[in-house]
Amino acid sequence: MGGTKVALRAEHTDGAVREAGFRWPPACGGPVHAAADLDLLTRQVRELCAVAPDELAGVGVAMPATLDAAGVVTAWPNRPGWTGLDLGGALREAFGDAEVVCADDGDLAALAEAHAADRPDLLYLGVGTGVGGGIVLGGRLLPGPSRGSCEIGHLIVDRSGDLCDCGRRGCVQSVASGPAVLRRAGRARGAEVTFPELAQALADGTSWAADAVREGCAALAAAAVGVGELLRPAAVVVGGGFAAALPGFTGTVAAETARLARPGFPTPPVEPARLGGLSSLHGAVLLAKGRSPRN
Structure with a gap:
């Protein structure tokens, strides 16, 4: 998840890979807008994977927002409505029983580049x-x-x-x-x-x-x-x-x-x-x- 765009990648057990992406709507404050963002994200994932979110085996999320130790968003200037959101809880609700793991987007990018090279x-x-x-x-x-x-x-x-x-x-x-x-x-x-x-x-x-x-x-x-x-x-x-x-x-x-x-x-x-x-x-x-x- 970026401040402007979201990139999605689904890797299936049969080796098939699908990618998609979308832009966030204009950012506004308030929890109602965070809920709308999460609804949009869930719908995009469902369309990409052609399955319900709870049929996913695992979900990895790269996030630019600052999270506290409990996984609550403490700051995200590009999406201020997310501040105070229990991100882990919200994503688990969106993706059902799938294991959802979040980490900083820069850290994960470094990890992927080190792995690729x-x-x-x-x-x-x-x-x-x-x-x-x-x-x-x-x-x-x-x-x-x-x-x-x-x-x-x-x-x-x-x-x-x-x-x-x-x-x-x-x-x-x-x-x-x-x-x-x-x-x-x-x-x-x-x-x-x-x-x-x-x-x-x-x-x-x-x-x-x-x-x-x-x-x-x-x-x-x-x-x-x-x-x-x-x-x-x-x-x-x-x-x-x-x-x-x-x-x-x-x-x-x-x-x-x-x-x-x-x-x-x-x-x-x-x-x-x-x-x-x-x-x-x-x-x-x-x-x-x-x-x-x-x-």
Whole structure:
């Protein structure tokens, strides 16, 4: 589940695979809207699987929302109506007797990318409506499910920067997320910019588009280099729907990362996600199959 879109994947016992997706309706506050979201989700799952939800063997959910230890949503700026929702209970009600397991979308994306590359350690950066991420070190997620998720999108890269959805200034997300890049492009252009307009202008080499994207990539690079100084990951993987849809995005992050290298300490290679913009989805499938993150 993303802040804007939801991706679904069903893997059947006979080997058949089906995928689908949908966009959330405009976000509004209040529990009635969370209930409507859950109803929409249940109907989409039923249509994809061609079975009732309670006939599913297992469900894995990648979530960007912040959950407390009991599984209650404490914050989700993109869907404020979900705040206070007992997510685990709501999903169990929606999916009947199926085992439902939830985890952070950035963590699951990192897990899926490490699995796809058969690599024991990496840093994953996911750029979409927000900026998420995950760290796999020695085959284990850091800091580990029992200690919370890896919130790399909320590392501060500019103390006097723009206001982030979380309420403070200068987080990576406030600079590098899709909406942040579009807002910056709009300020430079002097008019609102849509994603297709940004993509076309970037392909045409238009300065306002290139500068807006480069600034976001520089913030991601600063975060990657900072994590690299602490943990020395073997690679940095860039994914997420926004990044995957802009040709050259990962290359720009790589160039900005290399620019921050210091003598004797080369920066890790920066690579595009092997699973494109669906890393979190594949991580959720791994979770549903019982390959849960290790503490």
